[in-house]
Amino acid sequence: MPIGTESLIHGAQTFLKPPYDKFNYWLVVVLRLKPEQSFDTATTRLRGMQDQIREAARAQIPQSQTIEFIKAPFTLHPVGRGVSELRRSYQRPLAVILLVVALVLLVACANIANLQVARATVRRHELSIRRALGAAPWQLVRQLLIENLLLASLGAAAGIVVASWGSGVLVSQISTQANSITLNVSLDWRVLAFTMFVTVTCAIVFGIAPVGLAARVAPIEAIQAQGRGGTDHGRSRLSGSLVILQVGLSVVLVVFAQLFIGSFKRLTTRPLGFDRDRVLLARVNAAQTPIPPAERGPFYHRLVNAVAAVPGVAHAAGSMWTPVDRSNYSAFVQVVGLPLGPASERISSKYNFVTPGWFAAYGIPLHAGRDFDAHDTKGAMPVVIVNEAFVRRFLPGRSSIGRAVNLSLGPRGEYSMGAKTIVGVIGDAIYMSLREPAPPTMYLPLTQWDLPIPLNASMNISVRAAAGAPAALASNVSAALTAVESSVTVRSQALDVQVNDSIRQERIVAMLSGSFAALALLLGGVGLYGVTAYAVARRRTEIGIRIALGAVPASVARLVVARVAMLVGIGAVAGTAASLWLTQFAATLLYDIKPSDPTTLVTATVVLAAVAAGAASLPAGRAARMDPVAVLRKS
DSSP, X not given: OOGGGHHHHHGGGOTTSTTGGGGOTXXXXXXXXXXXXXXXXXXXXXXXXXXXXXXXXXXXXXXXXXXXXXXXXXXXXXXGGOOOXXXXXHHHHHHHHHHHHXXXXXXXXXXXXXXXXXXXXXXXXXXXXXXXXXXXXXXHHHHHHHHHHHHHHHXXXXXXXXXXXXXXXXXXXXXXXXXXXXXXXXOOHHHHHHHHHHHHHHHHHTTHHHHHHHHTOXXXXXXXXXXXXXXXXXXXXHHHHHHHHHHHHHHHHHXXXXXXXXXXXXXXXXXXXXXOSSEEEEEEEOTTSSOOGGGHHHHHHHXXXXXXXXXXXXXXXXXXXXXXXXXXXXXXXXXXXXXXXXXXXXXXXXXXXXXXXHHHHHXXXXXXXXXXXXXXXXXXXXXXXXXXXXXXXXXXXXXXXXOEEEEESSTTOSSEEEEEXXXXXXXXXXXXXXXXXXXXXXXEEGGGOOSSSOOOSEEEEEEEESSSOGGGGHHHHHHHHHHHOTTOEEEEEEHHHHXXXXXXXXXXXXXXXXXXXXXXXXXXXXXXXXXXXXXXXXXXXXXXXXXXXXXXXXXXXXXXXXXXXXXXXXXXXXHHHHHHHHGGGGGGGOSSOOTTXXXXXXXXXXXXXXXXXXXXXXXXHHHHTOOHHHHHHHO
16 A cells, blocks of 8 residues: 555554654665665665765654664665564574474484494395395495385475474464464475475485495305394494484483573563463554544543443553563653763663553552552643662662652653652562563653653553453453443453463473474484394393303393493583583573573483483393393204
């Protein structure tokens, strides 16, 4: 649609006319390059014109924004990538998950390579017969490669089926009640081509070991006795190396999973400073109502009073913004009576406009002074309530109640909100993000709105339930609001849902990393079991002789477990060292936990040791219970 039609939709609040035209942050500039121009050439030309563009636009923006306006050099981005907040939010987490997936694939391939080596060894007699009957080495190689490709293709086909289902589940986890995400995750030729490439590569690279064994098989082996188990040190070293690789990668994956799950757990259990369980949020949009912008303040108070009268409502209050809704509004603060520092060192504070009773609705304690009341009107003394973080930052060691603070929307006071008197101090509460400590925050009466634009066309009404789930009040609250003005639109959700949605990225990363770590443990356990069982089968004659000569079952079991313990120990050390390096790339995704957290590293090693012990215990038990007579009779 033409941008000029925006005024037909928003009427008097159009962003194309004063006073809203100074806040057009949502516009995106698109340029079409000349056919012979490169991105580098266009970028150089744009940056050469940047000062001229800044000066031409400076008069059209608020003075408070002129300091940082177009300060960063212009940068061009391909339009095909779009302008996506979703990409910016999930690009790094998904890159880390892609690394995790690659490690799981390596664990699986190492596992399969180990089993393939064992299988090729078992088939040496068959392969030598084929050589004796005239098959050339390249024909044996071709046979095994085709078998590997067939198995890999079947696995890839199953993986595509699972991925088609799983991608939809993943998108549903990204979506929230307030922001539904729709992504086209259907398969296309690029996805299929990539899958085919990975399939063929894995089949060839990890099939080299068994193929190499087949190429070196001699026809004479067809007539040699097959009953006596021997030890092929070359194959044993290869098998041991693959086990070490599996264990090391599994340690890395378990460490990643523990870090992400630990971060998510810390976020979900950290004190918020407000009650998240008994509050319903009702977002009211009055853009299509006949209420003039100048009369929205009294109108919003009527809406709050109507909601407060609904049965089952303990407290109701209105505000421009709600906790963890990602709103980021700040004003620069100067305490009256204290020296004014340089503009570059001025400190800002978050702020919100609320109605009386807002703190009671959220269960935020009032530590000093008073709450807002009906006397805090437009013509009354301008007042403000601050949190403890504000007092610590701006008034350390000083009495705060009764102190005046000057607020402005620019470090040089470009737009002054005037002096406000502190009448109350509340406890600290999370403001924008659960990852951040409670910032210095100010709360101003909604009736004393004094920003350079009219009161917003939308407002949040926070409803505290007297008992039970707050979502049960949604229909009655909506009915009360539309009874005051039928043309308002209302969207409701529990505060608990909004808080949970704010950490959906951490939830997805924890879920995926935990799932892949569990898969790696399963693969590693199966691989260790298979290798140990094969080693026991190869050494049946030796073990039978040991038992016949008087070896006790415990010593036989130790003989089997000792090699597994050595391989797991080497793999665990290598995996721990690799974890200390790789987890640094995920440091920005963690919360309140360091990538080198010793507890995490020790726990990952213990988990791997437990899986290895379980995988080796069954073959070791069978070896300890061998009947030496039956074994030697078959040898």
